[in-house]
Structures are given as structure tokens and as C-alpha cells.
Amino acid sequence: MFFFSKFIGILLNPLLWIVLLSITAWFIKDPVRKRKTNTLSLILLLFFANNWIIQNLMLRYQSSPKPMDRGEQYSAGILLGGLAGYDETYKQGFFNQTSDRFIQTLRLYKEGHIRKIIVSGGNAIFAGDDFREADFLVENLIAMGVPKEDILSEREAMNTVENSRLTHRITDSLMIRGPFVLITSAFHMPRAMKTFSNEGMAVRPFPCAYLALPSDKKFGLLSLLPSANAITLWNIYLKEQVGNLFLWLQKK
Numbered sequence: 001m002f003f004f005s006k007f008i009g010i011l012l013n014p015l016l017w018i019v020l021l022s023i024t025a026w027f028i029k030d031p032v033r034k035r036k037t038n039t040l041s042l043i044l045l046l047f048f049a050n051n052w053i054i055q056n057l058m059l060r061y062q063s064s065p066k067p068m069d070r071g072e073q074y075s076a077g078i079l080l081g082g083l084a085g086y087d088e089t090y091k092q093g094f095f096n097q098t099s100d101r102f103i104q105t106l107r108l109y110k111e112g113h114i115r116k117i118i119v120s121g122g123n124a125i126f127a128g129d130d131f132r133e134a135d136f137l138v139e140n141l142i143a144m145g146v147p148k149e150d151i152l153s154e155r156e157a158m159n160t161v162e163n164s165r166l167t168h169r170i171t172d173s174l175m176i177r178g179p180f181v182l183i184t185s186a187f188h189m190p191r192a193m194k195t196f197s198n199e200g201m202a203v204r205p206f207p208c209a210y211l212a213l214p215s216d217k218k219f220g221l222l223s224l225l226p227s228a229n230a231i232t233l234w235n236i237y238l239k240e241q242v243g244n245l246f247l248w249l250q251k252k
Helices: 002-011 013-025 029-048 051-061 098-109 133-143 160-175 187-200 226-252
Strands: 074-080 084-087 092-095 116-118 151-154 180-185 203-208
Touching: 013 029, 013 226, 029 226, 051 092, 051 226, 074 084, 074 098, 074 160, 074 203, 084 133, 098 116, 098 133, 098 180, 098 203, 116 160, 133 151, 151 160, 160 187, 180 187, 187 203, 187 226
Parallel strands: 074 116, 074 180, 116 151, 180 203
Antiparallel strands: 084 092
């Protein structure tokens, strides 16, 4: 199921559709069909490259900010992987554009909102065999002053379902009681909440790493300009919806 979902995610890349249509048009001999195919390719490009459209979709889907109240405390915060990757050239891990998850987890711990940090993340990107995202994150948390005894790690999960199941094993084995703070990207939070709920874990969402902000809803002349970032966001959005579909199918 994991490999199939990843394959479907690749097929849902809008840029792939546009490129395939353009290649198809190149080989079409009939001028009418060629023109229609090129026109469809252009329409898709203009639609998926429109930043205003995808920003509004992201805003409707992603979780709203849920700041902590003063004195709000939890036994542990669960930091989901997906914020770091491995570079084959440098042979080391690097944070990616969603590294705000790490920053906010560290802040919650430093401010006393969470007493322990549970890091969950394996090697979902098939990087070097020895690389585990959880190990990389634990190393950086310790470097930032978090005591090793306050960090728990799960280094095998390859997707959100495994994140929830393997994290649940840790909390049960150590008899750590919830609710827990779930820390992940705002666009991933709706699916993550459903997944952990299905696993029977009580979690309090703390979304971060926002890819769309309320100000992005405003329409102006710049909204008509094609944007490479828009296609990237579409890829993220569609993959997340595939994840929701597989989550729904697993409950059937």
C-alpha cells in the first residue's frame, strides 16, 4: 500500500500532465487535434500555475493556528518526520522547508508546554540505508539543549499511519498518558489528526510550517502571473488528498 500510494503521488504531479500533453501534441499529425491538445496543455498550465487558486484551496484545507494558553501543559509532544532529508553528495541530513516543525517543538519544550518530545520518522524517501530522520532530529534537539532523557524516538515509520501506530507502542510501553501535542505542518494536520484518532490516541493539534497565509487570499494583478511555486503547492495538495483517500479506504 505504501509503495502504491507513493506511485500515485508521482502520477498526480500537474507538471507531468502538462509535459505529457505537450509531447503528445508534438507527435500528432492532424492540425486540429494538435491545436486542441496544445490549447488544453496551455489551459492546464495557466490553471495550475495560478498561485491565487491553490493558495485559497490550501487555506480552506489546512488547520488554523492553535496557540498554547499560558499554563497549558502536556506529558509529551509528538514531532512527525518529513522536515529533513538526506543528501547523497554530502552524506548527511539537512532540514527542508518545513523545518518550522522542529523550531516550534523546541519552543514548546523550552516554554514548558511539553515535558517530553517523541520524534517519529524513518526513511520514507529511501535515502542512505544508515539514515533515519528520527536520529537526525534527536541529534539536533540535543544540540539545542534538550536533555537526552527527555527525548523518545521511533525511527522506523515510513508514513503517517506508521507514525501513529509505532508512537502508540512507545507511549503504551512507557505508560505515558495523553493527551499529547501533535506537531506537524498545517497542511498535513487534518490527515494526521484523523490518523492518530483512528489509532486511539488523544492529541491536541499544534499546526505550523504554514504554506499559505490569510493575506494570500487577496486577488490582484500579480495573481494572474504564472508561478512555479503554485505547481509545487498543487503537488503537495494532491498528494495529501491521496493520503486522505487511502486513510478512508483503510477504514472500509
